[in-house]
Amino acid sequence: MSLNDPIPQEQWIPTQQVLYTQVAPDYLKLVTLTTLLMGLIPLGIALALMMVVFALALPWLLAAGLCLTLLLTLWVYISQLGAKRLGYMVREQDIVVRRGIFWRRHTCLTLSRLQHITLSQGPLERLYGLSTLRGFTAGSPHAEITIAGLPSDQAEQLRQHLMAKAGSRHEQ
Structure with a gap:
């Protein structure tokens, strides 16, 4: 199956039924x-x-x-x-971020569109050892995904993992 082929409907997994990784306590x-x-x-x-x-x-x-x-x-x-509702999930072809209390939003970013990722830390985030990961796509100056509250080491691992996945997708 190539990136352009649709996923057969029997393989669809609704984003509400997936286990999300929670951010740091x-x-x-x-x-x-x-x-x-x-x-x-x-x-x-x-x-x-x-x-x-x-x-x-x-x-x-x-x-x-x-x-x-x-x-x-x-x-x-x-x-x-x-904060409790925020979560993310990395799948083979994309990353999904869940947020919201009243208006729940599931943002799915295809790894093949991922251009670059930034990590940032404000002073209070540094105090708690947390980072915010932002993923950007081509043609958009705004972050397509934002995951706040990640432990700094986990954020760096996730950044490298996503960039490696995105890089391998671009090579295909």
């Missing part, structure tokens, strides 16, 4: 930390503004603080669900 901690940091700063500013500008009485300020804290808690919870 530390990624959940990283997502929680970044969500809290991104949420606590606006929360503090909002409460300070309410105190100064609106001169809210203490009961109203406490009620507003409680509401904002509940919203932040919900935001952290939803971010954690998204």
Whole structure:
């Protein structure tokens, strides 16, 4: 079977029925930390503004603080669900990335179209020993796949494996 031949329907495996590799457990901690940091700063500013500008009485300020804290808690919870939902699967001819909570998305990138792969680490990712892998295709300046939360050594192994597979596909 060549790359241009379709896969017979009896060999189709729906992406929802496949076992995905989960990202590192530390990624959940990283997502929680970044969500809290991104949420606590606006929360503090909002409460300070309410105190100064609106001169809210203490009961109203406490009620507003409680509401904002509940919203932040919900935001952290939803971010954690998204992190738990992220997974990937490498198959013979492609890589599939799964993400999403409410709107679930399965992105499939054929290895024959894979042009290059980058690994990146922000300061907090370095702290947790994690990396983000991005796969690009020809003709697109945007990453076609992004897998955050990979242990750095595993990300490097995956990058080399995918590039070797893509290279062997280009040679055929």
